Amino acid sequence: MMSDGEFLRTSCGSPNYAAPEVISGRLYAGPEVDIWSCGVILYALLCGTLPFDDEHVPTLFKKIRGGVFYIPEYLNRSVASLLMLMLQVDPLKRATIKDIREHEWFKQDLPCYLFPEDSSYDATVVDEEAVREVCEKFECTEAEVMSSLYSGDPQDQLAVAYHLIIDNRRIMNQASEFYLASSPPTSSFMEEGMPLPPGVKAHPERMPPLLADSPKARCPLDAL
Template sequence: MAMAQACRFLHQILAGVERVHQTNVVHRDMKPENLLLDERECIKIVDFGLSNTFQDGQLLQTACGSPCYAAPEMIAGNQYFPPMVDVWSCGVILFALVCGFLPFEDQNHSELYKKILNAEYEVPNFISKEVAGLIAGMLTTDPAARMTLEDIRKHVWYQQIPEASLKDREDDQLDEAILDQLDSYGFPREYAMKCLQNNKHNHVTTTCP
């Protein structure tokens, strides 16, 4: 995959993760299979079956998700700060985007867990030092030292292209077809417009195609 395209996808993935975290939800199963592309080739995060809510400062302990993408603190059975496990998984996704394979793979689960706990992975020589450094920052075993979303956005590799997570239309330009469809479902047009413009998360906005 072209580096600019991988970078664009990373912008959109992180924007989605950030929005999820702002609602005090952690996904806990971030992986390529749960990232869909719409007709504009924009990322949509799906499958929140393993997600959970959390309060500010709260630690969770349930280990879940796909082992190859799971953070070491989760693998170790430790309590963990929810947002940072999603950051680790995004680091694995970024590695897969630019390298074409996963950083942590082993048919023996014990060996796989050992690699994850020690962040043992090999960086191919065809990727740049900049993206390798970004990946290393996201795949830091100590969650307190791991890059945050803010740190990632400041990184030189992330900033190689203009911010790509913004909508390509103005906020006040709502899709008339969607509004008509919502109206046909029994959601009054004016109420639907207010919910969408105010970024409300309710039965109306989750019905939008």
């Protein structure tokens, strides 16, 4: 988690999605470069291609620094203006999260099915471990975090941090469960004679040799 006024230096990620200040090796602020990357993603979703692309990396960087990209005719003016704000070379002139939320294209009425309620989430249950983690990150008290959670303000930074921690933990748990479910059974099942779980078949390479396939004792010639 970043604090206000904190700058970054690390250059990482796919070059096509990187902001000009990142590929130039300058100090940069996290939110501004994230807005640029989101602009690239939005363009790709709408146009089916990237706004800045070239197999020659130096040429690609030149295009990114120039900030000139093609806008198809079929894009309406509203979303085109949003893209131009998000892909602004000067980070000080680039759109902020607040600008995007207040943009006319973003504020269009969207169908309710795009925002399904999470029936598994219980707002009355507070994760104490997540609360303590927020306190460590923001150097605040548990009472302040609880006050933010019960305030109902979706933009409160302590509440947002708390929910991010919960979401990240849920994603990690789901990834772990998927990995375990998709992994083949270990050889210990066969070596130790343990039964395989229901619906799981032994891997061919791990099948124990059958008795009929074991080498037969050879009879000496003089015994024939």
